[in-house]
Amino acid sequence: MTFFGANAQTTVWNIGGDPTVASNGYTAWPTNTGLATGITTAGVTSPGGIETINGLTITTGSIASSTLCGVVQASAKTFTSPTTSISYAFVNKLLLNGSGYSGAANTDLAPLVFTPTQKYASFKVSGNSTIYLIGCTGSTGIDRIAFITDGTKLIGSKKFTTTTTTATPPVSTADMLDATINYTGPGTTLYVYFNASIALYYMSATSVITAVKQVLSDKGISFNGTEISNPKGMSLEVYNVLGKKVAGSLTSIPTSNFTKGVYIVRISGSNDSLKICI
Numbered sequence: 510m511t512f513f514g515a516n517a518q519t520t521v522w523n524i525g526g527d528p529t530v531a532s533n534g535y536t537a538w539p540t541n542t543g544l545a546t547g548i549t550t551a552g553v554t555s556p557g558g559i560e561t562i563n564g565l566t567i568t569t570g571s572i573a574s575s576t577l578c579g580v581v582q583a584s585a586k587t588f589t590s591p592t593t594s595i596s597y598a599f600v601n602k603l604l605l606n607g608s609g610y611s612g613a614a615n616t617d618l619a620p621l622v623f624t625p626t627q628k629y630a631s632f633k634v635s636g637n638s639t640i641y642l643i644g645c646t647g648s649t650g651i652d653r654i655a656f657i658t659d660g661t662k663l664i665g666s667k668k669f670t671t672t673t674t675t676a677t678p679p680v681s682t683a684d685m686l687d688a689t690i691n692y693t694g695p696g697t698t699l700y701v702y703f704n705a706s707i708a709l710y711y712m713s714a715t716s717v718i719t720a721v722k723q724v725l726s727d728k729g730i731s732f733n734g735t736e737i738s739n740p741k742g743m744s745l746e747v748y749n750v751l752g753k754k755v756a757g758s759l760t761s762i763p764t765s766n767f768t769k770g771v772y773i774v775r776i777s778g779s780n781d782s783l784k785i786c787i
Contacts, residue, residue, distance in 0.1 A: 520717035525599030525710035543577025564719035570627030576606040609702025617704040629702035633718040647706030665690030695770035737762040744777035
């Protein structure tokens with residue numbers, strides 16, 4: 510029996526459409542006008558649009574806003590990383606168009622919440638991950654900060670600025686900056702959001718889970734984030750990535766007490782499996 514372990518393969522999101530990056534097999538994101546915004550009816554706001562591209566999910570959240578989340582629009586810029594010396598020629602940018610939580614201000618040096626509620630990106634990883642991004646502040650002369658969290662704590666942040674004196678590390682021009690942030694821990698969902706609007710041109714991460722193979726769906730087995738559903742009473746077994754059996758049942762299995770990480774669900778005596786991330 511084969512179990513899924515963490516790996517260091519890099520997933521690249523060629524948001525800005527750099528042609529060299531595209532020629533290496535990383536498809537440029539198409540331009541679009543953004544996802545549907547939340548709708549408020551009788552004081553209740555319904556969630557807006559969600560879209561996932563190669564494992565990166567853009568979420569509008571429950572916010573009614575005139576600025577749409579997930580806009581990909583023309584924005585030609587060149588950038589040479591001061592840390593890797595790699596040069597890029599971007600044609601587009603991605604705008605989440607706002608902060609990741611209500612009441613945010615561009616003076617927030619750390620997020621007020623660790624699980625964003627609006628205008629954020631997220632992706633699942635199977636374990637340790639190195640995240641790299643290129644972007645610029647959405648407003649000339651105003652510093653803005655990108656946060657990466659695991660839903661419970663801050664993993665790292667990056668200040669994007671057009672003022673060279675506040676750029677970290679110092680650079681000759683601060684129109685565009687890059688950042689490398691490392692996550693160390695078990696499989697989880699990582700969140701990317703801002704204290705105010707930042708334009709993203711490129712993003713990559715290692716150990717990204719780009720798909721979950723639902724090979725048990727024909728038997729009614731599914732995972733909703735808190736429970737492994739087993740409506741047909743199959744003999745289920747759950748293993749961690751080290752191959753240790755952590756649960757077994759003829760009924761649905763709650764996962765609220767599971768440690769964060771990647772698990773394999775299988776039916777006893779069958780080779781079919783379902784990979785889940787908690």
